Structure formats: C-alpha cells, structure tokens
Amino acid sequence: xxxxxxxxxxxxxxxxxxxxxxxxxxxxxxxVDITGQKVCRWNPNTKVIQTVNLKxxxxxxxxxxxxxxxxxxxxxxxxxxxxxxxxxxxxxxxxDKPNNRFNDGxxxxxxxxxxxxxxxxxxxxxxxxxxxxxxxLYPDHSVVKHFDMVDISNGIDWSLDHxxxxxxxxxxxxxxxxxxxxxTGKTSNRRHVYKLQQDEGIPDGMCIDSEGKLWVACYNGGRxxxxxxxxxKVIQTVKLPVDKTTSCCFGGKDYSEMYVTSACxxxxxxxxxxxxxxxxIYKITGLGVKGIPPTEFAG
Ligand SMILES: O=C(O)[C@H](O)[C@@H](O)[C@H](O)[C@H](O)CO
Ligand SMILES: [Zn+2]
Numbered sequence: 679x680x681x682x683x684x685x686x687x688x689x690x691x692x693x694x695x696x697x698x699x700x701x702x703x704x705x706x707x708x709x710v711d712i713t714g715q716k717v718c719r720w721n722p723n724t725k726v727i728q729t730v731n732l733k734x735x736x737x738x739x740x741x742x743x744x745x746x747x748x749x750x751x752x753x754x755x756x757x758x759x760x761x762x763x764x765x766x767x768x769x770x771x772x773x774d775k776p777n778n779r780f781n782d783g784x785x786x787x788x789x790x791x792x793x794x795x796x797x798x799x800x801x802x803x804x805x806x807x808x809x810x811x812x813x814x815l816y817p818d819h820s821v822v823k824h825f826d827m828v829d830i831s832n833g834i835d836w837s838l839d840h841x842x843x844x845x846x847x848x849x850x851x852x853x854x855x856x857x858x859x860x861x862t863g864k865t866s867n868r869r870h871v872y873k874l875q876q877d878e879g880i881p882d883g884m885c886i887d888s889e890g891k892l893w894v895a896c897y898n899g900g901r902x903x904x905x906x907x908x909x910x911k912v913i914q915t916v917k918l919p920v921d922k923t924t925s926c927c928f929g930g931k932d933y934s935e936m937y938v939t940s941a942c943x944x945x946x947x948x949x950x951x952x953x954x955x956x957x958x959i960y961k962i963t964g965l966g967v968k969g970i971p972p973t974e975f976a977g
Contacts, residue, residue: 728760753779792813843858935961940955940957
C-alpha cells in the first residue's frame with residue numbers, strides 16, 4: 679500500500695470531467711466534460727487530447743462494438759462517429775421533462791447501455807429532487823425504464839458473476855445493489871449496501887475491480903473509497919489533491935492503473951485558489967489490484 683503513486687496526467691481544467699473508460703484497442707482514455715459538452719480521448723503515450731464538441735451536456739460515453747461510441751447527451755441516447763464527429767440519435771427519454779439531462783452510464787456484461795437522468799443542477803449537487811430515472815438502451819435501440827424518483831443518477835457497475843447491479847443515486851449518500859437478470863437486463867430488489875460517512879462526501883462515479891470490490895469516487899470528499907459490498911464496509915481510502923473527484927476507472931497495461939476524473943464547476947474562489955488542478959485527471963498506480971475490461975455496446 680505504501681507504493682501508491684498519484685500523478686496529475688491531464689492538466690486540462692474540465693468543468694465536470696466524468697465517465698472515464700479505457701479503450702484498449704486505441705490505447706486511450708475516453709471521457710466527457712458534462713457541462714463543457716465535450717467527449718475527449720487522451721493518449722498516454724503521445725499526450726495528445728482529441729476533442730469532439732457537442733450541442734448539449736453529455737453525461738456519459740461508452741465503447742461501441744460496431745465502431746465509435748455511444749453517448750448519453752441531453753435526453754438522447756446517440757451514436758458518436760469519431761472519424762467525422764457526427765452524432766446520430768438512437769432513442770430519446772424523459773420527453774416530458776425539458777429540464778432533465780442524462781448523467782452517468784455504463785455498458786452491462788451483455789452489451790446493453792445503462793444511463794440515468796437528473797434535473798439540471800442549479801449549483802453543484804443541488805437539483806429539483808426526484809426528477810431522474812435509470813434507463814437501458816438495448817442493442818436493438820429500444821429503451822426500458824427501470825425506476826424513477828432519482829435525484830442524481832450516478833455510478834453503475836455489475837458484480838463479477840453478473841447477478842448484481844450496483845447503483846448510486848448521489849443524494850441518497852449510499853451505494854445500492856439490485857438483483858440483476860443478465861439474460862433479460864431486468865433489475866429488482868433495490869437495497870443499500872453502504873451508506874457514506876459525513877466526511878466521505880457525495881458518492882459519484884464507480885467501478886468494480888477484479889476482486890469484486892467497488893471503487894467509488896467521492897465528490898467533495900477528495901478521495902476514492904474501496905467498498906466491500908458483501909461486508910458493507912470501506913476497506914481502503916485513497917485521497918486525491920482535489921476535493922471534486924467525480925469518477926474512476928481502471929485502464930492502462932492489464933487494467934492495473936486507475937484514472938480519476940474531477941470537476942471545477944461551481945467552486946468558490948477560495949477553493950479554486952487552493953486547488954488549482956480541480957478539473958484535471960489523475961492516475962493512481964501501485965494499488966495492487968486490477969480492473970476488468972469495459973464491455974462494448976452491442977447495438
Ligand atoms: O457528474 C455528475 O455526476 C454530476 O453531474 C455532477 O454535477 C456532480 O458529480 C454531482 O453534483 C455530485 O453528485
Ligand atoms: Zn457522476
């Protein structure tokens with residue numbers, strides 16, 4: 679544990695850096711700047727950042743088997759063609775809620791894209807409550823709503839046996855589990871598995887490691903925590919130099935490195951002066967645990 683190293687690798691100041699995903703084929707980290715309305719790719723070898731600017735906020739990005747990416751932007755599930763930067767709508771949600779937008783998302787083990795919505799933030803972590811829902815985009819581009827009454831739909835991942843979906847609604851300050859039927863993509867039996875302590879901040883993005891433990895980025899907590907979902911306990915805390923840590927994923931060689939995104943939107947001047955690297959992306963090495971490769975959207 680003493681060999682943990684934290685480096686600021688992308689020094690850009692994203693408004694809300696989020697949804698990091700490692701694309702092994704290209705050797706790049708793909709991520710979004712939600713309110714900056716961008717999808718970006720960073721190559722750790724060349725240090726080059728490529729950016730596609732969008733017309734609406736973009737909550738999440740995921741890999742797509744047929745090439746390019748699938749994104750959750752505004753209230754639209756869309757395909758992003760990286761070569762010509764074109765965006766093609768696949769499906770729409772929350773059409774009765776003009777103030778909503780998509781937030782975090784991830785592809786399930788069978789290639790379905792899950793993403794949730796929220797009401798646009800009045801300021802960080804302040805929203806009209808209960809406006810969000812969790813949705814799935816199936817490979818045939820049909821959409822299913824799992825549940826509503828969500829405040830800020832956030833981190834998602836699946837247990838290694840694919841029988842459990844882990845889910846975060848940030849303002850519940852908890853990590854939830856749901857029974858998952860990987861054959862149909864249906865969820866049931868939602869319950870809390872971990873309730874955050876006050877100093878841990880607000881649970882945001884999340885990923886699972888190859889030992890079945892959850893890594894949760896804590897917004898306003900300046901840390902990632904490793905949660906044992908069976909024991910309902912935090913088993914490791916890694917603090918970062920910025921408070922507004924938003925999400926995390928494993929990547930790099932054999933998925934042995936962790937990437938952590940952060941935000942700078944809505945910071946007061948005092949915090950902005952004290953943590954000028956807010957909005958940057960960090961790399962953590964020496965954790966002694968690996969991640970698992972992300973699944974590609976099958977549609
Ligand atoms: O990135 C997200 O998930 C939200 O869009 C952000 O605005 C913050 O992270 C959130 O307020 C903290 O829960
Ligand atoms: Zn988030």
